[in-house]
Amino acid sequence: MPRTKRKAASSSKRQPSAKQRKEGKSDTKAEIPDASVKAAVKDKLLYFDVYARAEPTRMLYGIAGKEYEDQRIKQMEWPAIKAEQPLGQMPVFECQHGTLVMSNTIARYVARELGLAGSSSWEEALNDMVVETCFSCADGISEKIYAWKMFRQPQPDNSEKLIEEIREKITKSLKFIEALADKRGKKFIVSDKINLADVWLYNMLQFGRPAFPDLMSLTPWVKRFVERMEADDKMKKYLASRPASEFGI
Ligand SMILES: N[C@@H](CCC(=O)N[C@@H](CS)C(=O)NCC(=O)O)C(=O)O
CATH class of the missing domain: 1.20.1050.10 (Glutathione S-transferase Yfyf (Class Pi); Chain A, domain 2)
Incomplete structure (x- = not known):
C-alpha cells in the first residue's frame, strides 16, 4: 500500500510535539495538517471463500470482537487479481502499517495486536x-x-x-x-x-x-x-x- 512520505520540516512555525499531537493539544496558533498521519485504515484480509489458511486469523477477530474487512475471493475472480498480490497467493492482509503475506505471519501479528498471542x-x-x-x-x-x-x-x-x-x-x-x-x-x-x-x-x-x-x-x-x-x-x-x-x- 503506498505510504505518504513525511515532509521535511521546512516551516519556521512551531510544530506540536508528538505528545501534544497524541493528546490532541497544540500551542501553535493554526493547526498544520500533517500529511504523514493517515486516516485509520480498517484491517482487511483477502482469501478464498474457504476456512483453511485464513481461518485462524478470522477466528481471532471473531473472539476479540474486533471489526475488520473479511474479503472473500471466488475462484473465478482469482486469476484477474493474482498478479496484483505480493507473492501471487493469498491470504493477504492489509492494515494501517502496510501489507503482510504468509498466513502464520498474519495470524501471529493479529494475535499480538488483539492480545491473544500469550502474555509473556x-x-x-x-x-x-x-x-x-x-x-x-x-x-x-x-x-x-x-x-x-x-x-x-x-x-x-x-x-x-x-x-x-x-x-x-x-x-x-x-x-x-x-x-x-x-x-x-x-x-x-x-x-x-x-x-x-x-x-x-x-x-x-x-x-x-x-x-x-x-x-x-x-x-x-x-x-x-x-x-x-x-x-x-x-x-x-x-x-x-x-x-x-x-x-x-
Ligand atoms: N505459505 C503461504 C502459502 C499460501 C498459499 O499456498 N495460498 C494458496 C491458497 S491456500 C493460493 O493462494 N493459491 C492460489 C495460487 O497459488 O494461485 C501461506 O501460508 O500463506
Whole structure:
C-alpha cells in the first residue's frame, strides 16, 4: 500500500510535539495538517471463500470482537487479481502499517495486536510451538490426502499408507499438545483465555475432519478441548455466524 512520505520540516512555525499531537493539544496558533498521519485504515484480509489458511486469523477477530474487512475471493475472480498480490497467493492482509503475506505471519501479528498471542515471551513461544505443530499436520493432510481426495490430483498407489502415516503424525502431535496443556494446568492450552494456539488447534481438527471423521474426538482430551472451545461465548457466536466453506475446510 503506498505510504505518504513525511515532509521535511521546512516551516519556521512551531510544530506540536508528538505528545501534544497524541493528546490532541497544540500551542501553535493554526493547526498544520500533517500529511504523514493517515486516516485509520480498517484491517482487511483477502482469501478464498474457504476456512483453511485464513481461518485462524478470522477466528481471532471473531473472539476479540474486533471489526475488520473479511474479503472473500471466488475462484473465478482469482486469476484477474493474482498478479496484483505480493507473492501471487493469498491470504493477504492489509492494515494501517502496510501489507503482510504468509498466513502464520498474519495470524501471529493479529494475535499480538488483539492480545491473544500469550502474555509473556515464553507464552508466545508456547503458542508458536503449538501453531507450528498444528500447521505441520494440516500441511501433511493437505499435500498427502486432499491433493487427490478433494483437488483432482491422481490418487497415489500408496494412499492407504499415506493416510496411516498422517494419522500417526496427528496422534503424536495431539499427545504432545495434551502433555503441554496438562503441564500448564490452565483452562485452555497455554492460558486461561483462548489464545492463538487454541484457535490453530481447533482449526486443524476441523480442517482434518473430511480425511479423519473422528478427529474432533480422537482422544478424551481432544473431545474436552473441542467442547470447551465451543462452549466459549465468543467462539460460539463466531462459529454460529461465520459463512460456510465450500469444502467444509
Ligand atoms: N505459505 C503461504 C502459502 C499460501 C498459499 O499456498 N495460498 C494458496 C491458497 S491456500 C493460493 O493462494 N493459491 C492460489 C495460487 O497459488 O494461485 C501461506 O501460508 O500463506
